Amino acid sequence: MDVKDPLKAVRTREDLESVLYDLSxxxxxxGDLTRVRILMALIGGEMYVRDLAESLEISDSAVSHQLRILRNCRLVKFRKEGKNVVYSISDEHVxxxxxxGIEHVEGM
Amino acid sequence: MDVKDPLKAVRTREDLESVLYDLSxxxxxxGDLTRVRILMALIGGEMYVRDLAESLEISDSAVSHQLRILRNCRLVKFRKEGKNVVYSISDEHVxxxxxxGIEHVEGM
DNA sequence: TGTACATATGAATGATTGTTCATATGTTTA
DNA sequence: TAAACATATGAACAATCATTCATATGTACA
Structure with missing residues (x-):
């Protein structure tokens, strides 16, 4: 896909607006520090909810809430392992x- | 930079938290549709504030407010041309x- | 110099969001 | 089956944010 025009596949104006909406x-x-910290931890490898909460010093509840939001955007995926749930990064795009993003902010 | 560990250059824990904060x-x-639409327009090439407002059907004031926010994060740069101001994408990272991001949402 | 134009900014408001606390669901093991 | 554990969810509150409207700044040209 051409970086200058990553929308070649998008046909109509409604398609474009819909893609831009999903993108935003x-x-x-x-755009939330807690969720960024969760994702950064998951880039290091898959983790249980409990371990995320402990490692990031956030309540289980807060982690679970944020994981649901990340799941809805398919930024993370999960699988069950007994009474635990293992989360990981959804795909390499993330x-x-x-x-x-890090290269951008480090260039500031 | 290794995708699995894009933080090699980051030394201390405070550095890491600071980078993650800037990233978020x-x-x-x-994470705002208006700003995404502005940036998408600018990916097509540099533009005046007025032309952005007209093209995106947003008030001059709203565009200007959002451009200031984009400027603060160095997501756009600008130069003056007489009484106009020309905006463009800050760098190729953007x-x-x-x-x-588009590939991610299109894979949903 | 004065008028028109382009852009920027301040204040106010309506809407959205992350966290906490309490509770619920589902799984394991004693 | 009961107790303990892991995770999820709902409601409520405080804080944050984007937009609008009014106004300000600065540039060009008559």
Whole structure:
């Protein structure tokens, strides 16, 4: 896909607006320190809810709430393991977005 | 930079938290439909404030407010041309982040 | 110099959001 | 089955944010 025009596949104006809406929604979800910390932890590898909460010093409830929001945007995926739930980064786009984002802020 | 660990350059825990804060701040700014539409327009090439407002059907004032927010995060840059101000995307990281973001939402 | 134009900014308001606390669901093991 | 544990969810509150309207600044040209 051409970086100058990443919307070649988008046909109509409604399609474009719909994609831009979803895009802003995804960024909105990324735009919270707690969720960024969760995702950064998950880039290091999959984790249980409890371990995320402990490692980041946030309540279980707060982590669970934020994981639900991340799930809704498909930024994380999960699978059940007994009474635990293991979360991980949804796909490599997420890691790349983080990577580019960090390069951007470090260039400031 | 390694995608699995884009933080090699970050030394201390405070450095890490500071980078993550700036990162979440950048995403927060990207997480608004008006600003996403502005940036998408600017990916097509530099534009005057007036032309952005007209093209996106937003008031001059609203565009100007959002451009200031985008400027503060160095997501856009500008130069003066007589009584006009020309805005453009700050760097290629921004375009790449958009590119990856669109691929992510289109994969949903 | 004065008028028109382009952009920026301040204040106010209506809407949205993250956290906490309490509770619920579902799973394991004693 | 009962108790303990892991995770999820609902409601409520405090804080944050985008927009609008009015006004200010600065530039160009008559």
């Amino acid at each position: 929604e995804t960024f909105r979800v990324l 890691a790349t977005i983080f990577h580019e | 701040e950048t995403f927060r700014v990207l 375009a790449t982040i958009f590119h990856e």
